[in-house]
Amino acid sequence: MSVTQFTIRRPDDWHLHLRDGAMLRSVIGHTSANFARAIIMPNLVPPVVTADQAASYLEQIRAALPEGDDFEPLMTLYLTETTDPEDVAQSAASGLIKAVKLYPAGATTNSESGVRDIEKIYPVLERMSEIDLPLLVHGEVTDPEIDIFDREAVFIDRVLDPLRQRFPTLRIVMEHVTTKEGVNYVMTSPKGIAATLTTHHLIINRNAYLVGGIKPHYYCLPVAKRETHRLAVRAAATSGNPRFFLGTDSAPHFDGAKESACGCAGIYTSINTLNCLAHVFEDDGALDQFEAFASLSGPAFYGLLPNEQRLKFIKQSDPVEMPGKISVQNETITVFDPGFALLWRHELTKAGEI
Template identity: 70%
Template sequence: MSKEITITRPDDWHLHLRDGAMLQGVLPETARHFARAIIMPNLVPPVVTGDQAAAYRDRILAALPKGMAFEPLMTLYLTEGTDPADVAAAAASGLVKAVKLYPAGATTNSHSGVRDLDKVMPVLEKMAEIGLPLCTHGEVTTPEVDIFDREAVFIDTVLAPLRRRLPELRVVMEHITTEEGVAYAAEGGPNLGATITTHHLIINRNHILVGGIKPHYYCLPVAKRERHRQALRRAATSGNPAYFLGTDSAPHVDALKEHACGCAGCFTATNTMALLAHVFEEENALDRLESFASLNGPTFYRLPVNSGQMRLVKHEQPQVFPAKIFTEAGPVTVFDPGFAVQWSVEA
């Protein structure tokens, strides 16, 4: 016998679409299931100004296949030259929903990011004044800090001091990966939220390293120990409104993943909702999937909940998902959870 659940149509609160041929190839994979998504601005060159965000939004909408409904929620890339007045104007127009903080060198296309937080305080103060969220890639990049400790050190040395300095600033801890991240978000109050990715609920660092290096499991922040994965599962399935879905689905062509210096990112847009149904069922929390995927994010971003619905069905037999998405930029490997999945999105 099959089982099914119906939830409010979900949103993705952290998404990479890239640009050009890659954008055209991967956008349908998100738009098929998600009504809206927070679009990451780390293009080359980055999306820094309101005019650049408007132009990027136009390119996204132009790439949307006919008959699909999808709203890109735009963000600005925070640099040490960002103009507070431009940020405020872009937010006031309704175009920009957040500003993204990349510590310089933290991840893909982050070389234009922030090195000295004091230099962006005028922007952050303006954001706190107008209620515009700051999305953080929460890792330090100092060479002496181990890559598996970068998130915890960021919380202690950057995020906590910033929030003490600007308590009214609304912050999203994006793609948390540690027990420390889970605990800090739980105690942060209404001005703090945290996104959790699909792949960090499924893989730990063994999946990347045991039996040979698996480049398609390599992401940043890198997957951590099993105890951290379990903490993320407890958080995502808890119903706590501090946690919501941000897939961080990040397409790279296979040639750049399967490489001597492979790119970081897991492409999960195609099968995220089926995988989440599997995870939430394993945790006896299917009744909380809607909160995580569809309700908590809009509440934090002060946006209306979607009016549409999604039906997820569990079948007797495992479902088949494409191994790759073929784009004009090149093939992109779809995240493989490593286990059979019986769930699918039916409507």
């Protein structure tokens, strides 16, 4: 008999872009309605590099939350070659930040201030190892001679594995893994490394944005890859392996910036991620692993307790109504279209209800 409803602990999002200003105010409610906590990406313009900047950004986020929402932003710092190790340590000790983000310079949106010479950040990484503060990595090299479809695998060999050998106690999250090489590396490495997986990389391969014309709203970084890689990533997500957990990498851009001669990378999924994931896990016969991926493994890696609140999922016969676009002043943001009907809806359970 097929499952028509199930309940999980309220999920968290371990990789989220909220932007700032009007865009922040327009998208934050989609996250706070679905997730209890989220790791907030620091790649604003200018980036969130210091404790003072992180505290200011945290206040912006709290001010933008819909009234009554109890969402908790988990802040990060943007790692640069001049980052002060003691500022990082003090930010962590105060509880202000939960991790530091490494962007190779030029790897993705607003990453121009990122790291070019990895040796220049060794003092920060040493201090992070001492205080057990996780390093989040955008795992791609940016060398122009390296094919964009190979940049994750090359990053593992050239950067990540040597880094882990030099700092064996540094906890690392390899974010938005997109390849079978990335999955295998995380799965077979000694403890201390984990990976976030996005909703869209479980659903689309490179055909989605290249076949039948360029489709900019499926363009993201890292780019979606061959079907063999999508299947490896999807198998990792639905396996129940605690090293893999949800990080949506939901990244809103205005349609004008996406639909241009040099379109921005990013897919907006915060509003419908959980509906999409319920479909994916049901399709793979893995609904019993959904809670581990969305609600349990992430908190365990970060040393946090799972959320006490529960979400009940109910399967309905008619598709869930979902907007195709979000309005932000005079602009719009396109919502991720998974290419299938969303039949799973969800709601917070009442106190004492399971």
